[in-house]
Amino acid sequence: MEIRFILNGQPVSVDATPARRAIDLIREDLGITGTKEGCGSGECGACTILVDGENRLACLMLAAQLEGRQVTTVEGLAEVGTLRPLQEAFVRCGAVQCGFCSPGMILAAEALLVRNPAPSREEIREGLSGNLCRCTGYGKIVDAVETASGPTRERGPLQPSAGEDGENNHAAPFPTASRIGPSRPTPMAVPTGRVFFPRNLPELWDRLKEEPEALLFAGGTDLFVRLRKEREAPPTLIGLERIAELQGVRRENDRLWIGAGMSHSRLIGNPMIGRHLPVLIRALESLGSPPVRNMGTLGGNICTASPAGDTLPPLYALDAEVELRSAKGRRVMPIAAFITGPGRTGLEQGEILAAVGVQTPVAYGTHHFEKIGQRKALACSVASLAALLRISPAGVIEAARLAWGSVGPTVVTAPEVEAALVGQRLTPALLQEAARIARQAVSPIDDLRATAGYRREVSGNLLLRLAAQPLKGRRDGESPKRRQKKGRSRRPTLRGIPE
Numbered sequence: 001m002e003i004r005f006i007l008n009g010q011p012v013s014v015d016a017t018p019a020r021r022a023i024d025l026i027r028e029d030l031g032i033t034g035t036k037e038g039c040g041s042g043e044c045g046a047c048t049i050l051v052d053g054e055n056r057l058a059c060l061m062l063a064a065q066l067e068g069r070q071v072t073t074v075e076g077l078a079e080v081g082t083l084r085p086l087q088e089a090f091v092r093c094g095a096v097q098c099g100f101c102s103p104g105m106i107l108a109a110e111a112l113l114v115r116n117p118a119p120s121r122e123e124i125r126e127g128l129s130g131n132l133c134r135c136t137g138y139g140k141i142v143d144a145v146e147t148a149s150g151p152t153r154e155r156g157p158l159q160p161s162a163g164e165d166g167e168n169n170h171a172a173p174f175p176t177a178s179r180i181g182p183s184r185p186t187p188m189a190v191p192t193g194r195v196f197f198p199r200n201l202p203e204l205w206d207r208l209k210e211e212p213e214a215l216l217f218a219g220g221t222d223l224f225v226r227l228r229k230e231r232e233a234p235p236t237l238i239g240l241e242r243i244a245e246l247q248g249v250r251r252e253n254d255r256l257w258i259g260a261g262m263s264h265s266r267l268i269g270n271p272m273i274g275r276h277l278p279v280l281i282r283a284l285e286s287l288g289s290p291p292v293r294n295m296g297t298l299g300g301n302i303c304t305a306s307p308a309g310d311t312l313p314p315l316y317a318l319d320a321e322v323e324l325r326s327a328k329g330r331r332v333m334p335i336a337a338f339i340t341g342p343g344r345t346g347l348e349q350g351e352i353l354a355a356v357g358v359q360t361p362v363a364y365g366t367h368h369f370e371k372i373g374q375r376k377a378l379a380c381s382v383a384s385l386a387a388l389l390r391i392s393p394a395g396v397i398e399a400a401r402l403a404w405g406s407v408g409p410t411v412v413t414a415p416e417v418e419a420a421l422v423g424q425r426l427t428p429a430l431l432q433e434a435a436r437i438a439r440q441a442v443s444p445i446d447d448l449r450a451t452a453g454y455r456r457e458v459s460g461n462l463l464l465r466l467a468a469q470p471l472k473g474r475r476d477g478e479s480p481k482r483r484q485k486k487g488r489s490r491r492p493t494l495r496g497i498p499e
Contacts (some may be wrong), residue, residue, distance in 0.1 A: 001016065001017070001064065001337075002014070002015055002064055002122075003015075003016055003025070003064060003067050004068070005066045005067060005070070005071055006069070006071065007030070007032070007072075007073070007076070007497070008072055008073060008075055008228070009031075009076060011453070012030070015365075016029055016063045017063065017118055018062060018063055018064035018195035019062055019063070019064070019194070019195050019286065020062065020063040021058070021059060021061070021062065021063065021224075022049070022058040022059075022061035022063055022065065023035060023037050023047045023058035023059045023061075024283040026071075026073065027067070027437055028047070032073050032075055033101060034074040034075050034103045035047055035048075035049055035073050035074070035104075036099075036101075036103060036496065037058075037059055038100070038101055039133075039426055040059050040204075040228060041059070041060075041225045042057045042059060042060045042221055042225065042291070042292060043093070043378050044101070044104075044131070044132045044292065045101070045104045045108060045130045045132060045289070046100060046103070046104045046107070046131075046132075047059045047104060047109045047129030048103070048105075048108050048130075048131060048291060049071055049072065049073055049107065050071065050072040050073075050107055050110065050111055051066070051069050051071055052069055052070050053070070053111065053114060054111060054265070054294045054295055055111040055159070055290060055291045055294060056220075056291050056292075056295055057108055057130075057291050057292070057295065059224075060220055060224045060225070060295065061220070062195055062220070062224075062237070062239075063222075064195040064197065064239075065197075065241070067197075067238065068163045068464065069338065070324075072107070073103070073107070074102075074103035074104075074106055077106065077107075077110065084110075085148050086106060086109055086110055086144075086148040086428060087106060088148075089144040089148040090102065090105075091143075091150045092144070092147070093140050093144040094137075094140050094146055095137060095140040095143065095144035096177075097133075097135035097139045098134065098135050099138050100134060101131060101132060101133050101134060101135075103108065104131050105131045105133065105141060108128050108131050108290065108291070109124075109127065109128060109141075109144075110147045110149070111127075111290075112124065112128070112145070112290075113148065113205055117149060117150065118150055119145075119146075119149055121142055121146060124142050124145045124146060124149075125138075125142060126290075127145075127363055128141065128145070128289060128292050129289050129290065129291060129377035129378075130288070130291045130377060130378065131288025136270045147193060149183070163371070165402045166217050167168060168493060173399070193237075194235075194236050194237070195239065195241070196214075196236070196237070196238050197238075197239045197241065197242045198238065198240075198242070199242055199244075200243055200245060201243060201244065201245050201325065202246065204238070204240070204243060205326070205327035205350075207238055208350050209327070209350075209421040211233060211235075211236045212349065212350065213236070214235070214237065215217055215237050215238070215252075216237075216238050216239075217237060217240065217300070218239070218240045218246075218260070218261055218296075218297040219241075219263065219295040219296040219297045219298055219300050220239075220295070220298045220300075221288070221292055221295050221296045221300070222296075222300065223251075226407055236268050239354070240261055240299075241261060245259075245262060245354065246261030246262075246299070246352075246354060246355075247261050247262060248262070249267075249270055249272050251272070251360075254359055254360060255357045255359055256272060256273075256276055256344070256357065256358050256359075257323065257355045257357045257359045258273070258275070258353070258355060258356045258357075258358075259299075259355055260298055260299025260300075260329050260353045260354055260355055260356065261264075261295065261297050262297060263293065263294060263295065263296065264284045264287055264288070264293035264294075264296050264297070264298070264299055265290070265293045265294045267281075267284055267298060268281055268284050268285060268293070268432075269278070269465045273319045276358070276360045276361065276362055276369075277314070277318065277358060277362065279314045279317065279367035279369050279386055279388060280311065280314045280318070280369075280386075281369070282314075282369035282370075283311050283313065283314045283369045283371075283384075283386065284310070284311065286310055286369070286371055286379075287301070287310040288378055289377045290377050292378070296357060298311060299353045299354075299356075301451055302315070302322065302338075302339070302345075302353060302356070303345055303347065303353055303458045304333070304343070304359040305319065305339045305341070305342065305343050305344055305345050305410075306342065306343070307342055307405060307406050307407075307408060307409060307410060307411065308381040308384075308405055308406040309405065310371065310381060310384065310405070312335075312339070312403075312405055312411045313385065313386035313404060313405040313411050314369055314386040314403070315335050315356065315358075316335060316336055316386070316410050316411045316413055316456060317386040317387070317388050317401040317402065318358045318359075318362065318388070318401070318412075319358075319359070319401075320334075320335045320356050320357065320358050321333065321334055321335065321356070321357040322334075322335050322338045322355075322357075323356070323357060324346075324347065324348075324351050324352070324353060324355055324356045325351065325352055326348070326350045326352070327350060328350075330354075332339075332357070333346065334470070335356070336411070336413070338391075339410050339411070340410075340473075341409050341410060342409055342410075343355050355497060362388070363390060363399065364388035364389055364390045364399065364401065365388040365389070365390055365391060366387070366388065366390070367387075367388060368385075368386070368389075368465075368466065369384070369385070369387075370385055370462055370465060371383070371384035371385075371405070371406075372384070372458055373461070374426070374449060380449060381405055381453070382406060382407040382449050382450045382455060382458065383404065383405070383406050383407050383444070383455050383458040383462065384404065384405035384449075384462075385402065385403070385404050385405075385462035385463065386401075386402070386403045386405075387400070387401070387402050387463075388400065388402075389426075389466070395425050395426065396423065396424065396425055397421045397422055397423065397424055397425070398422065398428055400417075400418040400421045400422055401413075401418065402414060402417055402418055402438075402463075404438070406444075407442040407443070407444040407455050407459050408442055408443045409442065409443070410443050412441060412443070412459075414437070414441035414442075415437050416437055417434050417437050417441060417463075420433060420434050420437055421434055425469065427467070428464070430465050431464050431466055431467050432464070434460075435459075435460030435461065435464055436460065436465065438460045438463055439457065439460040442455070442456055442459045444459070453455040
């Protein structure tokens with residue numbers, strides 16, 4: 001397959017197996033070796049590249065996904081042999097040690113500074129949270145990014161082009177197709193299967209009719225890791241990322257419908273989601289890392305059906321519905337009925353998850369989400385809690401919705417805990433009793449991350465956090481990251497929206 005894209009400002013045309021990994025295409029076929037491979041599973045960030053201005057992980061992308069995109073590697077930052085200010089800052093501040101992580105770290109920092117030319121130190125740490133430094137030089141790395149930042153920083157050539165609708169324009173021109181670097185063989189066994197990217201749902205239905213056993217993917221952040229571990233290439237892959245019907249957020253009467261193909265980053269930045277569903281925003285902000293959020297999608301997180309899926313507890317608490325489509329038509333069902341077990345859903349042959357619906361306005365003034373993990377970023381949840389409360393002016397709980405993640409085969413809801421809260425004033429004594437009931441309602445297991453006993457204890461303790469902060473509403477959809485810019489604490493807090 002001929003794959004054409006813009007690499008470091010130059011048009012590239014290369015013949016490659018479409019299912020070949022982007023990291024292998026860039027390093028082995030094109031000889032652009034600044035992009036490194038570390039973990040191969042999206043956890044270290046060494047393979048970070050910029051795709052249409054967003055930092056993404058080349059080890060979790062297929063060569064075919066680069067078609068029509070603008071790709072930047074660390075080699076593309078320097079201008080006629082002159083380092084950019086960010087690169088110079090890394091040198092001056094001693095942020096380059098062994099150098100293995102530096103290309104990915106610099107590109108992640110560049111993407112951050114394009115979005116936010118004057119980030120705080122905490123925002124810098126968050127922006128680099130998907131990139132690991134093996135020499136533990138994080139202090140100097142943050143110093144370097146801070147040195148290169150400032151309100152007068154120009155966005156430069158890496159700002160993604162935009163169409164009239166403000167979305168990235170992937171239709172890059174190819175006036176003269178050329179090959180950069182030598183084409184060299186690689187000893188690695190690469191997939192030989194076919195990859196298709198339908199542009200709309202009718203094209204998808206036609207392709208599924210021809211390829212009924214094909215594997216579907218959106219962001220691919222889970223699927224590609226699994227395929228690498230299994231070392232078996234699927235016969236056909238079908239990517240959903242270019243289907244317009246799976247994008248966007250729309251209002252229909254009293255429901256908000258979220259396209260299943262929306263990336264986590266785009267959802268975080270969507271004003272309607274921020275206004276109506278701050279509990280979902282909080283969960284999305286804790287999911288993965290910046291590049292994973294740029295790649296992963298809401299539909300993918302749901303269809304993976306992991307008990308630890310970060311978006312699932314908020315969606316259960318919100319009584320969300322899923323819209324399923326196939327060539328035969330459309331059907332809608334509650335998300336709690338759609339997910340039937342770990343890795344299992346109600347999807348039928350030839351069917352996809354198209355959208356997620358939530359009734360609005362959400363009749364709860366307090367939105368809270370918190371998860372416990374073994375690290376700050378890229379942490380698989382040990383236990384999580386989504387809580388929605390409606391509290392009267394007198395301080396009495398009028399309604400409550402609670403959902404726990406990673407403490408059962410699916411998300412756990414506990415009507416008995418909610419019933420214990422409703423009609424009562426929110427006090428530490430009440431929460432202690434509710435926590436006792438919650439520990440009996442969950443059914444955790446032992447695994448590599450935590451014991452069942454620890455998860456059971458934490459499930460109750462997460463409820464106690466509801467008394468840690470004042471139950472006062474704040475500006476619609478205001479996130480912890482926005483509050484950090486104001487110098488407020490990072491402690492988990494409740495978030496409220498006007499009823």
